[in-house]
Amino acid sequence: MNSLKDKVAVIFAASGEIAGAVARSLAQHGAIVYVTALNLDAVKTLAEEINTNGGIAKAAKVDALNETEIDNYLQKVVAENGKLDMVFNGIGSYYKDAGSGTPTTVVTFEQFMNPLQRICGSQFLTSRVAAKYMIQTGSEGTILLLTASMAKTKTPNMAGFASACAAIEALTRVMAAEFGQYGIKSICLCSGALLETKKIQGMIHDFAELSGISEQEMTKRYTMHDILKAKPTLKQLGETAAFLVSENGIAFNSHVIDFDCGKLNVL
Structure with a gap:
């Protein structure tokens, strides 16, 4: 379980369930993990959990949409360790802000642009700043991005x-x-709907109400294209991330890794 021993990882938006799962797995495999988010209390709790379980984690408040804050923090991490081995950004967007579930003829321009500016924009900022410090320090690291099967x-x-x-x-x-x-390396982890997360459960609840059907029926719609009966979990996603950034994952670069157990409706 030491495939990432002494590696230095920075996790942005670590207050979210996906980024939290990635942080736990990286730490479990030996990485020194810096967990950041706007919600400092949340990442402090995450860091305490990781440290209690034998890992090494430090928490800080960083806005993953503020390039100055991102730069200053990564500069600090590099100053402390002399390198930066991996970065992951788990930023998301509230589905209503993103106009999800709203017809294209109705959704506002602001709603359309929200996920492009917030989700893609943040991935752009954290990735390019991380790359700058990896290049400066000769850290042959991994930039792990996150997207969805949509x-x-x-x-x-x-x-x-x-x-x-x-x-x-x-x-x-x-x-x-x-x-x-x-x-x-630059790799993209593409996740399908993780039914155990609060975000997906909230969407199922809201969309079921809007459609006038039960939550059970709406859940079936989310899973109707599954190839396997098995459902991917947060813990498995974290372990997949740990593999991709390890030496064993060296063959993966520029790839988009579908994390969904296989879907009939995903190209």
């Missing part, structure tokens, strides 16, 4: 979110081509 499905009423997801995949490929000469 980029490759034909789902109505998701114009803004789907566009942002596709943009993140394209950004991954561009950065892999740019930073590969420095030994830096």
Whole structure:
């Protein structure tokens, strides 16, 4: 369980369930994990949990949409460790702010742009600043981005979110081509709906009410295209991330990794 021993990882938006799962797994495999978010109390609690379980974690308040804060924090991490081995950004967007579930003819321009600016924009900022310090220090690290399967499905009423997801995949490929000469990998983890998360449960509840059906029936709609009966979990996602950033994951670069156990409706 020491495949990441002495590696230095920074997790942005670590107050979220996905980023928290990634932080736990990286720490469990030996990485020194810096967990950041706007909600300092949440990441302090996460860091305490990791430290109690034998890992090494430090918490800080960082706005993943503020390039100055991102730069200052990563500069501090590099000053403390002399390197930066991996970065992950788990930022999300409240589905109503992103216009999800709203017809394209009705959704506002602001709603359409919200996930592009917030989700893709944040991934752009944290990735490029991390790459700068990896290049400066000769850290042949990994930039691990996060997107959702909406980029490759034909789902109505998701114009803004789907566009942002596709943009993140394209950004991954561009950065892999740019930073590969420095030994830096760029990989995109593409997650399907994780039914155990509060965000998905909230969407199921709201969409069920809007559709006039039960939450059970709405859940079936989320899973109707599953190839396997198995459902991916947060813990498995964290372990997948730990593998991708380890030496064992060296073959993955510029790739978009579908984390969904297989979907009939995902290209």
